[in-house]
Amino acid sequence: MLKVWKKVIATGNVTEPWEKSVPPERSRGEVVVQNVPCKGCTLCVNVCPTNAIKLIEGSPVINQKACVFCGLCVDSCQDGCLKQTSNYKLATLGGSLADNTGSELKNKIRRVLGRSLHIRHLDIGSCNGCDFEMNHVCNPVYDIQQYGIDFVASPRHADLLMVTGPVTRNSTQALMMTYEATPTPKLVMALGACACSGDQIFGESYAIRGAVDSFVPVDIYVPGCPPRPQAIIHGLMLALDRM
């Protein structure tokens, strides 16, 4: 017991605010389109493993929900139209939360959940990358409990379902039953490129049924493959209007 106390005291406080640490130089995040004329060679379109990039009216457009940040498009572009940044703040709001007119439902959700948020994790097809990052937001460095946010053991205790992976055939029932079991008002977060985009990551398959929002309404999209812990916290803060 003495050793345990000694270790705890010696370690001290390692928790940091989520925006404090800066991503390292090589960190791969959002790919942005530069203001450089595109010659329409379509190399970037062909090289993208998840079909996240399209040429629309002669310039590349990236579907952030399906981008896995591999950077192959950036490497392939000879004209310098694309640039990889380390930006991870890619979360977007959907459903009633995205409504800018301040709908009653949005206000109600934020009023009810604003101070504390209980999350139920739901893995319905992920590669476990997102799930591990979810574990990491609970580690003493990010410690999401400092924001009044916590993971709970049952959907009946949850305000938010954090869903990872494309919806597979074998876990569709689990998704629907868990959603039904969560009391209203509830939020759903689609975490990671698979959950946001469906079959774009692994390709069309007999075993994948689609994105999370083709089964249940999604309020927060957090793309990334997987999103960094800070990106997850950014999504939560955005939803709770605590930015």
Add this chain to the structure above:
Amino acid sequence: MKNYKTIPAAELRETAYELYGDGQNGLMSMFANDERQLNGYYAIYCLFSVGKSMQVIKAVLKEKAKLEFPSITPKISGAAWYEREIYDMFGLKPVGHPDLRPLALHENWPQGIFPLRKDFNSKTPVPTAKKEFPMAGVEGEGVFTVPVGPIHAGIIEPGHFRFSQAGEDIIRLDAKLFFLHRGIEKAIEGAPIERAFYQVERISGICTVAHSLSYCHAIENIAVVTVPPRAQYLRALVGEMERLYNHVGDIGNLCAGMGFAVGIMAGARLKEDIMRVNEALTGHRFLRGMVVPGGVRLDINDQLSAEITEMLDKLMPDFKEMIELFIGNDAFLNRVETTGIVPRQAALDLGVVGVGARASGVDVDIRRDFPYGCYSSLKFDVPVYTSGDVAARLWVRVDEVAQTVNLIRQILAKMPQGPLKTAIPAIKPYSSGFGWCESPQGNNIHWLMVGENNTVYRLYARAAAYPNWPALTVAAPGNIIPDFPLINKSYELSYACVDR
């Protein structure tokens, strides 16, 4: 290794039993391939490790003949899942198999549709069937059943467990997995091998490097390409970084099985330090984006090298102090010692690999036994314990952390100069071969058949967790239910790797 011993399927049992030699040689992998368009038959491949070599049996079933083969499970228990999956995916029936319930396809899959046959188009809509899925249990007075999952109470992947209980004691455990089945092997058929790599890299998050390496090794073996020395060292570097963050995190996680919060947090904190260096090194916290077919994508410089060394220097004393929290702690040791024992013979029969095997006295490590990349020029020991319990798996991991740190230091010190990548030439259509590597959980084996124009004809990915999962059903009975999380975490098996 491209020499397949081709036999008619009817002789599979005799030939396999002969190679198995009463358990002296292990079954490493078994899978089927639809080669009707090429040769007019289905083929079943069995990979055995025979002494210091690997041998492959290729059993063929003519298209028009009865689609069945003699099951080898009665004598080789490790084949049970492989054969069930072959039956699921190809409809080839292993006659004499004791448990032919579906494995990867659940009760929602209609009868008579076999997704890995070439004439099944992935775009075909498949109706939802409502069949029953019988779970195996024990009946009797006072015996009750505890169903758990697929959605568990923590942040963990989905799987369904059925415990047959008498009081607190587990009598039998039955597991239903494959909730994460994404059909990756089918989805990448026909894709160019260098593009399919990005799907393969995403089979599992925590085994990213292992799956990438096995896949790349398969391509390079088939194409007879040698990866430049610097790329080999960089690959070994990320491979060992993957083992390091997994082992450190898993040791911390084990404490979650008993509610030892200080241990959990210490493990999570150290893991975070390693993940940050992973990101500095490859741009990705799970080390994606370093390995590519033919070599590596990124180089390291002195600054990154120094950053890794600095992290290791800080990690080791901290890690040692964390382990000291366990060593003298009777409450902790009481929970882990003699809990969840897998005897050596059971481990051999099931073909258990990696940490699980080495904790049960089976001395295997594919880095040493069938070296790849630069491993033959590196020095390391393979820790082996014999008690087969949770404690043994913990100590194996602890020892391996020290070995891995040592390996990373060697790799950085010996890093040769030179190019990073060799181009993959045009591969002769329909040539096939294996690729393997040691993931943090054990050996990871891929088999690839390349089609026309360097596309994937068929990939079979067997992760380390695949042969290890059935070991849990051996480890759990005789223990109490509260010890199951501990036993489960001591194996720390990935579901995504298995389900694919």
